[in-house]
Amino acid sequence: MTTTQPRVGFLRHAIFVALPVIAAVVVACSSGDDDSADTATKDAERTTTTAPEDLEMQAGDFKNLHDMTPVRGFFVDNELGHLDEALDVANDTEGGGAYPVGTVIQLIPQEAMVKRAPGFDADTNDWEFFALNVSAEGTEITTRGGDEVINQFGGSCADCHSLAKPEFDFVCEKEHGCEPLPIGDDVIHSVQESDPRPRADAG
Secondary structure, eight states, X not given: OTTHHHHHHHHHHHHHHHHHHHHHHHHHHHHHHHHHXXXXXXXXXXXXXXXXXXXXXXXXXXXXXXXXXXXXXXXXXXXXXXXXXXXXXXXXXXOOOOOOTTEEEESSTTXXXXXXXXXXXXXXXXXXXXXXXXXXXXXXXXXXXXXXXXXXXXXXXXXXXXXXXXXXXXXXXXXXXXXXOSXXXXXXXXXXXXXXXXOTTOO
């Protein structure tokens, strides 16, 4: 019996000393878990941040003009699902402001302009211009970009469209400020009607 009491006292002393150490370890581990959770949350937020909406057209994305929506003699489409918004702008004869990203505008089958994401090219109001070859097999892109794209009359597409009044977002019509085309509406209509590319509902 006399040997038991010192052992009990020793155990009590050991537990008394150990408790603060255990508590410190638990707090440290808990703090480490919180830090890890915060880091994981921030990483997830960075991972899920969406890139700006944009459209990099490929040859197969271009359609026969008659599968697009006609507006006063030119044709409008939107490959990103914003056709209604694009038509609202196009149908505003007083100038509807900027077209939504993904808008495709064509006057004739051989040329197109496509609205890209903000910051694509400040000099063209973020429009990308295209020179195209079209046939019964589809569309081939021969040139794309800005000033380097030459229209059917030997001029720069971007230079011609830059003359449009700001409220028309680089889109040319007779009253928009651009130089008139050297051909009449009858010739333009004939070229439009002769688009050789397959129709979406063919077959």
